[in-house]
Amino acid sequence: MPVTIEDLSNKLGVSRSTVSKALNDRGDVSPRTKERVTQAARELGYQPSAAARSLRRQRTEKIGLVVNYPIRRVSDFLAELIPSMATVAEEAEYNLILYTSMAGQTERLISLCRSREVDGIIIAWPPQFHETVVLHRMLTDERMPHIFLPRRVPHDDISYVAADHQQGARLLTEYLISLGHGRIAFERLPEVYETDYDRHSGYAQALRAAGIKYDESLVISADSAAADYDTKSFQHFMALPDPPSAILFFTDPSAIRALSLAREGGIRIPQELSVAGYDGVLSSGVTEPALTTVRQSAGALGALAVESLLKLIANDGLEAQQHILPVELLPRKSTAAPANGGA
Amino acid sequence: MPVTIEDLSNKLGVSRSTVSKALNDRGDVSPRTKERVTQAARELGYQPSAAARSLRRQRTEKIGLVVNYPIRRVSDFLAELIPSMATVAEEAEYNLILYTSMAGQTERLISLCRSREVDGIIIAWPPQFHETVVLHRMLTDERMPHIFLPRRVPHDDISYVAADHQQGARLLTEYLISLGHGRIAFERLPEVYETDYDRHSGYAQALRAAGIKYDESLVISADSAAADYDTKSFQHFMALPDPPSAILFFTDPSAIRALSLAREGGIRIPQELSVAGYDGVLSSGVTEPALTTVRQSAGALGALAVESLLKLIANDGLEAQQHILPVELLPRKSTAAPANGGA
DNA sequence: TACCGTTACGAAATCGATTTCGTCCATTCG
DNA sequence: CGAATGGACGAAATCGATTTCGTAACGGTA
Numbered sequence: 172m173p174v175t176i177e178d179l180s181n182k183l184g185v186s187r188s189t190v191s192k193a194l195n196d197r198g199d200v201s202p203r204t205k206e207r208v209t210q211a212a213r214e215l216g217y218q219p220s221a222a223a224r225s226l227r228r229q230r231t232e233k234i235g236l237v238v239n240y241p242i243r244r245v246s247d248f249l250a251e252l253i254p255s256m257a258t259v260a261e262e263a264e265y266n267l268i269l270y271t272s273m274a275g276q277t278e279r280l281i282s283l284c285r286s287r288e289v290d291g292i293i294i295a296w297p298p299q300f301h302e303t304v305v306l307h308r309m310l311t312d313e314r315m316p317h318i319f320l321p322r323r324v325p326h327d328d329i330s331y332v333a334a335d336h337q338q339g340a341r342l343l344t345e346y347l348i349s350l351g352h353g354r355i356a357f358e359r360l361p362e363v364y365e366t367d368y369d370r371h372s373g374y375a376q377a378l379r380a381a382g383i384k385y386d387e388s389l390v391i392s393a394d395s396a397a398a399d400y401d402t403k404s405f406q407h408f409m410a411l412p413d414p415p416s417a418i419l420f421f422t423d424p425s426a427i428r429a430l431s432l433a434r435e436g437g438i439r440i441p442q443e444l445s446v447a448g449y450d451g452v453l454s455s456g457v458t459e460p461a462l463t464t465v466r467q468s469a470g471a472l473g474a475l476a477v478e479s480l481l482k483l484i485a486n487d488g489l490e491a492q493q494h495i496l497p498v499e500l501l502p503r504k505s506t507a508a509p510a511n512g513g514a
Numbered sequence: 515m516p517v518t519i520e521d522l523s524n525k526l527g528v529s530r531s532t533v534s535k536a537l538n539d540r541g542d543v544s545p546r547t548k549e550r551v552t553q554a555a556r557e558l559g560y561q562p563s564a565a566a567r568s569l570r571r572q573r574t575e576k577i578g579l580v581v582n583y584p585i586r587r588v589s590d591f592l593a594e595l596i597p598s599m600a601t602v603a604e605e606a607e608y609n610l611i612l613y614t615s616m617a618g619q620t621e622r623l624i625s626l627c628r629s630r631e632v633d634g635i636i637i638a639w640p641p642q643f644h645e646t647v648v649l650h651r652m653l654t655d656e657r658m659p660h661i662f663l664p665r666r667v668p669h670d671d672i673s674y675v676a677a678d679h680q681q682g683a684r685l686l687t688e689y690l691i692s693l694g695h696g697r698i699a700f701e702r703l704p705e706v707y708e709t710d711y712d713r714h715s716g717y718a719q720a721l722r723a724a725g726i727k728y729d730e731s732l733v734i735s736a737d738s739a740a741a742d743y744d745t746k747s748f749q750h751f752m753a754l755p756d757p758p759s760a761i762l763f764f765t766d767p768s769a770i771r772a773l774s775l776a777r778e779g780g781i782r783i784p785q786e787l788s789v790a791g792y793d794g795v796l797s798s799g800v801t802e803p804a805l806t807t808v809r810q811s812a813g814a815l816g817a818l819a820v821e822s823l824l825k826l827i828a829n830d831g832l833e834a835q836q837h838i839l840p841v842e843l844l845p846r847k848s849t850a851a852p853a854n855g856g857a
Numbered sequence: 858t859a860c861c862g863t864t865a866c867g868a869a870a871t872c873g874a875t876t877t878c879g880t881c882c883a884t885t886c887g
Numbered sequence: 888c889g890a891a892t893g894g895a896c897g898a899a900a901t902c903g904a905t906t907t908c909g910t911a912a913c914g915g916t917a
Contacts, residue, residue, distance in 0.1 A: 173627075176873065177873075185897085198896090199896075201894080222565050222569040222873075223873035226563070226874075227902050231564075257615075258615055262615075268610065270600070285560075287516060313516075519904060535905090541906080542865055544864080566872090566902070566903035567903080569872045569904075
């Protein structure tokens with residue numbers, strides 16, 4: 172069995188309190204005693220019991236990551252997010268506990284709060300706005316510091332960390348305009364409300380700034396619930412009487428799918444059609460041609476989320492942490508100047 | 515503050531012990547009392563304190579995942595592994611705690627053991643054999659159940675879960691032979707000792723079974739420490755007086771790199787050269803041509819590792835858990851019959 | 858009626874720390 | 888010299904559960 176504080180105090184002939192105070196730098200301990208205690212602790216390899224300490228201190232030095240999302244497919248976003256969060260937490264002597272099976276199950280989240288096994292919670296992928304507010308209220312009632320990720324939540328009291336998707340869509344659109352495109356198609360995904368709104372407003376903003384008229388027929392709302400959802404948008408746009416010279420897809424996988432559909436259809440990319448994705452997944456770099464996209468750094472989002480949560484824990488959640496991180500345009504080979512000058 | 519067992523017992527006018535026994539189904543409690551207690555617990559939303567329970571029960575219902583590896587690049591292996599492990603753990607009412615910053619730091623691992631904040635440990639990516647044995651001894655001394663992943667460790671007492679890499683390389687080689695290839699090049703990576711050994715022996719075995727002479731000049735040992743390591747093997751093989759008709763790369767990224775080198779060099783794949791990777795990363799599915807590879811299921815490995823660790827915890831680690839999981843050949847478009855019949 | 862066994866419950870110990878508070882002793886000051 | 892001050896330490900309470908063990912009450916039997 173591991174060495175306890177009692178073993179240490181017996182060996183040294185001092186009280187448990189003195190040992191505790193010596194090791195934690197609190198209370199009055201003479202320099203000599205302190206030295207003896209630390210020395211003996213090292214020798215015996217004493218390590219305080221996490222459970223006992225947590226019980227007494229009423230904090231666990233652990234934070235929870237609740238993946239509030241059915242993990243359909245593997246994403247490199249998660250692969251970058253999780254280790255980054257864990258690493259940042261560890262720098263602050265915290266650890267990360269994963270909770271993957273409580274999507275939408277509020278009672279399980281309540282149990283988690285009441286059992287006090289974490290000091291704060293990061294909720295990855297908040298649900299729809301209304302539900303998020305309910306969740307926030309519940310967590311606030313339970314006095315559990317929490318932060319949402321990676322979507323912004325339009326509510327003053329709610330903490331979140333998200334990427335600047337308006338900027339992302341704007342950068343992409345501006346880039347295509349600078350290449351000479353005038354008919355730029357845009358895929359929306361209303362399911363992810365704020366993200367969709369931001370992206371669309373970035374797109375519209377770039378068009379407006381360039382004096383290009385917003386054309387409703389060039390904007391489609393995808394429905395990710397549909398089976399062949401990732402082929403529909405492409406087919407829709409190409410079937411238009413006057414097809415666009417460039418398409419901005421909502422996600423990289425859709426854009427990648429379009430790449431192969433175009434190949435099958437004999438449409439050369441980027442010569443005859445420019446295609447762009449969004450997210451900067453690893454796969455987007457190895458397609459032929461490599462995909463132009465926008466990258467949000469999952470690592471940076473995760474790191475900031477952890478840091479913000481630690482602040483909430485330290486400040487007792489006095490004021491909400493709200494952060495929007497810049498994104499990066501990755502211009503690659505799937506986009507080029509349009510053949511006919513974009514007319 | 516959360517409801518404690520004392521609050522419950524006060525409200526009901528029974529003792530704490532009775533409440534505890536009622537909720538945990540131990541000891542003698544009359545059906546009537548039990549009903550009253552469960553009812554009140556539900557009403558008040560009582561949830562036992564994790565710290566108090568851990569302290570008394572001497573177990574935490576948590577397992578640790580120690581990523582004993584510098585996470586160089588994002589890998590979809592991790593993205594699939596971690597959620598899978600967390601989910602399987604949760605089915606058994608355990609949770610997963612991540613430790614990403616203790617690669618090679620044995621004292622930190624010892625602290626983790628002694629603080630008893632986890633009931634068992636999964637070590638992702640064991641170090642070299644000798645160090646792994648040392649680690650195993652240390653963990654055994656600390657009476658900490660543990661299992662290594664995703665590499666086998668050739669030692670009877672050590673628990674691990676790994677993929678069958680001998681089978682993987684054999685399947686790939688057999689497949690190429692069945693296509694008509696006779697000169698099949700093979701890239702080794704001595705750095706990952708057992709994995710490399712298994713893969714190479716699967717390759718050699720397939721050749722032998724087909725009566726093809728093992729040609730040393732077709733086998734190269736890569737050095738992943740070198741900067742341009744992923745281009746070297748390809749260049750080496752293509753510079754041979756009599757180049758191979760097919761190349762088996764050690765990893766998908768190397769094979770993908772070879773795909774673009776071949777394009778640059780005007781070598782058509784698969785018509786003039788067959789290329790295969792290994793691991794089945796997501797990217798391998800979107801290259802042009804799509805990459806033939808072997809997939810090991812990170813999800814299955816992780817799930818089995820957790821299940822095995824839970825057995826070790828339950829059995830007090832009586833006998834080592836050693837599991838080798840089958841892999842899956844993914845024949846895709848980067849391999850085909852050789853132009854000249856493979857002569 | 859006296860005795861015994863069973864049932865249902867509670868008092869108290871326990872897990873291993875932290876923290877509060879009181880005490881002892883040596884100085885220092887008036 | 889007596890009282891006040893403060894440094895160093897320990898006894899005991901505390902955190903919130905679980906578990907052991909003792910006992911009251913009850914019913915059945917000799």
